[in-house]
Amino acid sequence: MKTVVMKCGGSVLDELDDPFFISLKELMNDGYFPVIVHGGGPAINSMLEFYNMTQNFKNGLRVTCEKTMEIVEMVLSGQTNRQLCGILTKQGFNVLGMNGSDSLCLQADYIDKHELGFVGKVTNVNTDLIMMVVESGYIPVITPIGIAEDGSKLNINGDYAAASIAKALHAERCAFVTNVDGIMIDGKLVSELTALEIENYLSDGSIYGGMVPKVNSALAATAAGVEKAMIISGKKPFYKNNCWHGTVVAAKEGMLK
Ligand SMILES: Nc1ncnc2c1ncn2[C@@H]1O[C@H](COP(=O)(O)OP(=O)(O)O)[C@@H](O)[C@H]1O
Numbered sequence: 682m683k684t685v686v687m688k689c690g691g692s693v694l695d696e697l698d699d700p701f702f703i704s705l706k707e708l709m710n711d712g713y714f715p716v717i718v719h720g721g722g723p724a725i726n727s728m729l730e731f732y733n734m735t736q737n738f739k740n741g742l743r744v745t746c747e748k749t750m751e752i753v754e755m756v757l758s759g760q761t762n763r764q765l766c767g768i769l770t771k772q773g774f775n776v777l778g779m780n781g782s783d784s785l786c787l788q789a790d791y792i793d794k795h796e797l798g799f800v801g802k803v804t805n806v807n808t809d810l811i812m813m814v815v816e817s818g819y820i821p822v823i824t825p826i827g828i829a830e831d832g833s834k835l836n837i838n839g840d841y842a843a844a845s846i847a848k849a850l851h852a853e854r855c856a857f858v859t860n861v862d863g864i865m866i867d868g869k870l871v872s873e874l875t876a877l878e879i880e881n882y883l884s885d886g887s888i889y890g891g892m893v894p895k896v897n898s899a900l901a902a903t904a905a906g907v908e909k910a911m912i913i914s915g916k917k918p919f920y921k922n923n924c925w926h927g928t929v930v931a932a933k934e935g936m937l938k
């Protein structure tokens with residue numbers, strides 16, 4: 682079964698457009714089974730602002746106290762997951778919204794409780810559960826919230842969650858759907874980047890902000906055996922006539938195909 686993990690970033694949820702859905706349909710007609718993970722950073726920011734709560738990020742990760750975790754869950758499970766499932770349903774896709782914290786879907790551990798609070802990294806994925814949904818003909822739409830051993834819900838960066846799921850499913854591809862066409866260097870879209878090139882572009886600041894967890898996740902996924910990891914646009918066709926459009930990230934020099 683050819684699975685493709687697609688992470689839909691919060692930046693693009695309001696802007697997913699017809700070309701994206703047409704590509705998704707074509708992909709499925711070509712025998713790929715999508716598993717979707719979503720973000721929701723901008724919606725969480727707005728809700729925290731609404732409640733006059735302070736926001737703080739360290740290394741691109743939201744510092745998440747207990748109260749913030751409640752808001753994160755409310756927004757990701759109650760708002761952005763619903764929004765994306767609604768859009769996809771309207772477009773004719775059979776979807777099933779899943780909370781990462783239900784039925785040990787995403788088991789997680791604290792990254793650094795002292796520094797970041799309730800922020801986690803995935804330690805185990807309930808692949809049986811996800812594949813049961815896929816094999817029943819539905820697209821899982823997974824909220825990036827994990828469950829810790831102590832029963833706490835943990836906030837997981839959507840890009841990292843997607844890479845972990847792709848690794849666990851031995852997915853053929855992990856695609857990060859965002860609000861740009863791919864990785865831009867000096868204003869131009871780059872179609873392929875090696876790990877070494879990425880390292881250089883990270884250190885000279887050409888890759889920054891929200892693109893950093895994406896390239897790190899893409900590298901982690903390919904290093905763990907996912908054949909291809911890509912940054913793609915949610916506003917343009919990303920797949921047509923068996924060709925993918927965006928930036929392919931390769932784990933090692935010479936691995937680009
Ligand atoms: N080299 C780069 N090429 C393209 N986008 C980049 C680059 N470096 C940083 N970015 C930024 O990364 C953003 C995507 O990350 P983010 O806003 O976190 O998206 P998402 O919500 O989809 O995860 C782009 O809108 C852009 O501002």
Ligand SMILES: CC(=O)N[C@@H](CCC(=O)OP(=O)(O)O)C(=O)O
Pocket residue numbers: 689690691692719720721722723725741742743753800801825836837838839840891
């Ligand atoms: C720990 C951490 O930072 N979690 C993210 C989860 C949402 C996310 O990843 O959303 P985007 O894909 O839109 O960035 C957050 O709280 O914003």
